[in-house]
Amino acid sequence: MVVLAVLRLPFRLISRLCAWWLRIDLKTAELLRRHDRGALPPPQQYDVRQEPSNSTPRHQATMNGGVPAGPHASHVADQDENASSSNRQTPGHLVYDKYASQRQGWCDSIRDQTYAWNFNAFELYSRTHGNPLVTITVTLLETYELLDGWFLDRAKVVNYLLRVEQEYNPNSYHNNTHAADVTQTAAVILESFKKQVKEISKLEYFSIIIASAVHDLGHLGVNNDFLINSRHPRATMYNDKSVNENFHIARAFAIARESPDLDIFSGFSVDDQKQIRKLMIETVLSTDMAVHFDLLNRFTSQVDAKPDLSEWTDRTLLYQMLVHLADIANPSRPFHLARGWAERVIEEFCDQGDREAAIGLPVSAMCNRTAINMPRAQLGFINIFLKPTLTCFERAAPDFVKMALEHLELTIREWSALDRAGLVLPPHLMPKPAQQQDEASDQGQPQQ
Secondary structure: OHHHHHHHHHHHHHHHHHHHHHHHHHHHHHHHHHOOOOOOOOOOOOOOOOOOOOOOOHHHHHHHOOOOOOOOOOOOOOHHHHHOHHHHOOOOOOOOOOOHHHHHHHHHHOHHHOOOOOOOHHHHHHHOOOOHHHHHHHHHHHHOOOOOOOOOOHHHHHHHHHHHHHHOOOOOOOOHHHHHHHHHHHHHHHHHOHHHHOOOOHHHHHHHHHHHHHOOOOOOOOOHHHHHHOOOHHHHHOOOOOHHHHHHHHHHHHHHOOOOOOOOOOOOOHHHHHHHHHHHHHHHHOOOHHHHHHHHHHHHHHHHHOOOHHHOOOOHHHHHHHHHHHHHOHHHOOHHHHHHHHHHHHHHHHHHHHHHHHOOOOOOHHHOOOOOOHHHHHHHHHHHHHHHHHHHOOOOOHHHHHHHHHHHHHHHHHHHHHHHOOOOOOHHHOOOHHHHHHHHHHOOOOOO
């Protein structure tokens, strides 16, 4: 028996090596496929209403419980490396920092892009092996001189951001790449309105950058109406009020409180922690599109009453507008970027419509792939939401708004031209013949 066990050992080692090589090869191929379009969504083989069990650590449940196993189950090729961090003596609540030696080089390489409006989050995703959010956030914190010699512990910040990045799901749109894009946009706007605000405290810089980084944390790729109508546990938890947004910010603080190694707020006084927490909560909740028009009305009224922003003793409303604008501003990026974001958000809408149909819910108008028109949807969003928001915010950040509106005019022309040319959806999002027949049957139309 002993001899047989010894003989089996080399075969086991060879088998493990082959399995390891095959896994890496398949994952590398999947990552390369995704690089064309950033992080793609997982296959829709799971019930969105399924929450990870309480017995499973949240950062592991996101990888293995919330989405099915398979090549799409992670948004970076190195997810299994992170999941097996215990093999490297990394505590279970931390993510193995596989790219620690490369991060500073990545940060240095994008430092001149910190405030650039042609910042390409998709390219950063590829260059950083799926870690754009950690990279841009650390770069910005360094730029504002917040990491060394202030109240932050660099190791804790990196640990925290690695966990945050890992808990972003691989949706088409609401993923870690979008979070990185919004975080950089927030920095661009902050830089622009320094002339009007005169003095921005380090506490405010920190709060806005971290709030932007976590603003869609753990997003499931569906909107609040879907969560409410499908009776998702998150809707029950948050009483149908800003369900996604309440979850995002609650989860952001829950991660920090899991362990001293993750608590990026521990170096602040109690009063400062309260101020940071209040500002982060208010700004993340302001990203709910349900409060969009009320937010614009309140901001307009306050600016009319007190045009000099430097006199505002409470800047909460100002920063709510900033983060909300950063969240919806990507259509005003240069068109090659704006179109990339448009395709991703339309893909996520179509995926939601498919899920609604699959569980017997009415398909939302903007999520019906048999009826949606991408150019017209983008033009509608620009004219109804983005353009009025930019105009409203002009007195706070005139330079940014002027630049964004110039790009937006070019984008409007591009979408109008594509609409005239007959573009409806990108080919990969077009409904299959069976879906078109089902839609025609539902509407009482004769099938072709």
